[in-house]
Amino acid sequence: MSYESIKNRYDKLFARPDIGDLIVEALQNQGVEFAETKQPYFVSTDCQLSFMDEYKINALDIYEENEELCIITQAA
């Protein structure tokens, strides 16, 4: 049956340790874009300082990823 043959191909392909990279490459070949660097999150210095003060943190880096604000912090 052809399904068995296709399933064997699928299982063989998805057993490869580099399958994640292969998928990403296949998506890139279709024009899916992957940002080279993290998207900078633009906030004013005043706003950053106020945020850091409010939450008692020292922010080492602030960036946006998948529409969420990511903050790399160090305990104050």
Added chain:
Amino acid sequence: MTSLSLPIYSKKTKIKGFHGTLSENVDSILKNNFYESEKEIWFGKGVYFFIDGISSESLDYWAKHHTFDNCKDKHKPKTSFEISVLTAEISVNEDLLLDFTNDKLKKMFNGFRRDAIAAAEESGKYIKSQLTDSKLLAAFKNLMEFEFVKSNVYIRLGILRRAEIGSKIDNVTIFVVNNPSKHIQKPSIKEVFKGEIS
């Protein structure tokens, strides 16, 4: 990437497909074979045919009216077009057929879609909202070396279009062929209708 080592023996079947086009394209198709659309539509690039399946309408009906609707949308305000319907015999290697009318293969694609999203997210650089069906499908086809796609779809044509009926219930079976010169013998291509449609 390395080849998946497709089986040496594969079951082959013949399928008759109906394809609509502007009549001005027919000579070129008869001489050079079909050419693949590059547009990001439905199931990605390929030659699209209507085939026997779930439709209650004739297949030339779909080919004529789908072509007319496409032309009408693309070439406004022109309202009439000379359209041809071609039939062709497609030689189908079933090991290369991604058949969405088969639940097991549909399930396989759904697994791939989940894995592809996870792989994209894990890369840490993925920009969201880009994984359209056609891009995911094209990536899957390339990875798995599929050259045919079969699927039931809903197309709003004729009375359904006039009544503006949207539906999630499929009404026609389509078949997409990549590398047409490999799978369609030119002598099998016949013009079965030519006429002005308005």
